[in-house]
Amino acid sequence: xxxxxxxxxxxxxxxxxxxxxxxxxxxxxxxxxxxxxxxxxxxxxxxxxxxxxxxxxxxxxxxxxxxxxxxxxxxxxxxxxxxxxxxxxxxxxxxxxxxxxxxxxxxxxxxxxxxxxxxxxxxxxxx
Numbered sequence: 001x002x003x004x005x006x007x008x009x010x011x012x013x014x015x016x017x018x019x020x021x022x023x024x025x026x027x028x029x030x031x032x033x034x035x036x037x038x039x040x041x042x043x044x045x046x047x048x049x050x051x052x053x054x055x056x057x058x059x060x061x062x063x064x065x066x067x068x069x070x071x072x073x074x075x076x077x078x079x080x081x082x083x084x085x086x087x088x089x090x091x092x093x094x095x096x097x098x099x100x101x102x103x104x105x106x107x108x109x110x111x112x113x114x115x116x117x118x119x120x121x122x123x124x125x126x127x
Contacts, residue, residue: 001068001069001115002066002068003068010110011023025098025102032088037075038062038064040083069110073121076103084096103126107121
């Protein structure tokens with residue numbers, strides 16, 4: 001499943017169960033994760049994949065519209081540990097509590113859907 005589908009399905013499920021205020025935080029974090037993937041995830045792909053990605057980008061396609069959900073987990077530590085802390089202008093509550101909570105929820109949801117194993121989830125769960 002491509003990243004965009006995973007993130008869209010996750011948000012749809014969260015919208016059904018969360019208050020509007022809480023959902024707004026989830027939507028903001030997922031939107032920022034999409035921006036992070038577009039700007040930084042190519043740093044973590046092979047040379048061969050980068051060449052393909054360069055072509056996709058020239059076609060106007062985004063990282064999340066091309067790559068599978070397999071690219072989500074290993075990008076979470078960089079997203080939370082670098083991007084959210086150094087690139088996002090937001091308070092500590094959002095960067096250090098809301099964002100990790102959303103990513104934990106995403107990983108748990110992906111595990112329930114069978115997209116990742118429990119071991120993978122545990123390896124990438126933000127503490």
